[in-house]
Amino acid sequence: MGRWEPNARGRLEEAALELFAEHGYDQTTVAQIADRAGLTERTFYRHFADKREVLFGGGTVLEEALAAAVREAPAEAAPYDVVAEALVRAASFLDEQRRDHAPRRQAVIEAHAELRERELGKMAAWVSTLADGLRERGVEPRLADLIAETGVAVFRTAFATWVTDTRAQDLRSLLREAFADLRAATAG
Amino acid sequence: MGRWEPNARGRLEEAALELFAEHGYDQTTVAQIADRAGLTERTFYRHFADKREVLFGGGTVLEEALAAAVREAPAEAAPYDVVAEALVRAASFLDEQRRDHAPRRQAVIEAHAELRERELGKMAAWVSTLADGLRERGVEPRLADLIAETGVAVFRTAFATWVTDTRAQDLRSLLREAFADLRAATAG
DNA sequence: CTACGTGATGTCAGACCCTGTCATCGGCGT
DNA sequence: ACGCCGATGACAGGGTCTGACATCACGTAG
Numbered sequence: 001m002g003r004w005e006p007n008a009r010g011r012l013e014e015a016a017l018e019l020f021a022e023h024g025y026d027q028t029t030v031a032q033i034a035d036r037a038g039l040t041e042r043t044f045y046r047h048f049a050d051k052r053e054v055l056f057g058g059g060t061v062l063e064e065a066l067a068a069a070v071r072e073a074p075a076e077a078a079p080y081d082v083v084a085e086a087l088v089r090a091a092s093f094l095d096e097q098r099r100d101h102a103p104r105r106q107a108v109i110e111a112h113a114e115l116r117e118r119e120l121g122k123m124a125a126w127v128s129t130l131a132d133g134l135r136e137r138g139v140e141p142r143l144a145d146l147i148a149e150t151g152v153a154v155f156r157t158a159f160a161t162w163v164t165d166t167r168a169q170d171l172r173s174l175l176r177e178a179f180a181d182l183r184a185a186t187a188g
Numbered sequence: 189m190g191r192w193e194p195n196a197r198g199r200l201e202e203a204a205l206e207l208f209a210e211h212g213y214d215q216t217t218v219a220q221i222a223d224r225a226g227l228t229e230r231t232f233y234r235h236f237a238d239k240r241e242v243l244f245g246g247g248t249v250l251e252e253a254l255a256a257a258v259r260e261a262p263a264e265a266a267p268y269d270v271v272a273e274a275l276v277r278a279a280s281f282l283d284e285q286r287r288d289h290a291p292r293r294q295a296v297i298e299a300h301a302e303l304r305e306r307e308l309g310k311m312a313a314w315v316s317t318l319a320d321g322l323r324e325r326g327v328e329p330r331l332a333d334l335i336a337e338t339g340v341a342v343f344r345t346a347f348a349t350w351v352t353d354t355r356a357q358d359l360r361s362l363l364r365e366a367f368a369d370l371r372a373a374t375a376g
Numbered sequence: 377c378t379a380c381g382t383g384a385t386g387t388c389a390g391a392c393c394c395t396g397t398c399a400t401c402g403g404c405g406t
Numbered sequence: 407a408c409g410c411c412g413a414t415g416a417c418a419g420g421g422t423c424t425g426a427c428a429t430c431a432c433g434t435a436g
Contacts, residue, residue: 004384029421043385045423080373113309120308121301122409146366147373153341156272157334178334185268185335186371192402215390231414233394246425 001118011037016054020108070133083151091171199225204242208296271339279359294351333336
């Protein structure tokens, strides 16, 4: 055991989520979050770049999973399928690891424009990751961007349903359906 | 003529763009912007909700154009084509009205994550507008979201090329090509 | 066993963002 | 002339975020 209580970062995340849910994002100050976690405001900023970021800590896991999925896809797979499959893998991860946590978190995010914007920024980073992966597979740069953007757009709609409808199917299935729907809509 | 110099809002926008380009977004304070425009910081906040918003003033024009385009589309048109055509119309507007202004503005935006996030937020508003329009045409809600998200994703890639490559074609053509490319990629 | 380095935290000061409130001033209608 | 109205100025203050320095327990070298 160290000098301090362990898992300061985790305590801050939990305290923040509770306070945001109780009093709202705007009405919660960083000092209050730090207080509830038994720390000071300054220490909060040593763990998170800004107040919003406390809700987006685990983002890198998904991003690395996407990069790996693109890298490991069979060489002969079409770019669109590579992206779709990578996102389906990410969806499976969320199904298994975040089924309970996600709706609670998402309710806070959707209630505030600032947080929605940050969420969009995180997904834009996925686009870059996916597009980079495609380019390394020899896909033409323009097309890589186009397919990555589209894939994440599809993911967003499936994700929206998943976190809104608690009784909805698993994200993996929703995502596969959405990809199929898009194929049908564009073919029309 | 009134008591004050006319077009305070326009002067603030111009001053901000200049200062952001010269010294960077972070290094520019709202007080400096107001100063250059011959106003005070408090007045800046009467014209813009926050510091970022000074770069996104003309956003409603496009949003209304999108809504109108969806409303006026022929009843028998497929949802995907309705969205594509609405975005092409918005692209034409940018080609004609913003060809010179856009790259200068975009250079500032791309240099700062905060501003990129705000831009994503604006485009997310387009998604809502388009999806609302489709729903009013009787498109199933889920599908409306999916198509609106995808359409704006395609727009983003064409827009990125347009503002980056000054020698690129007009946005309207780039967008049409991107929609065709996506159709080809998903058909594969 | 003592001394020193290390890493996470605390303390403090300060710049900047943004808001609420009240005062000011010129134009406009009566 | 009078008073209303709308844009602006002036001022105070809370919240966000950063830089600089101090503190304290633990590990390790000597």
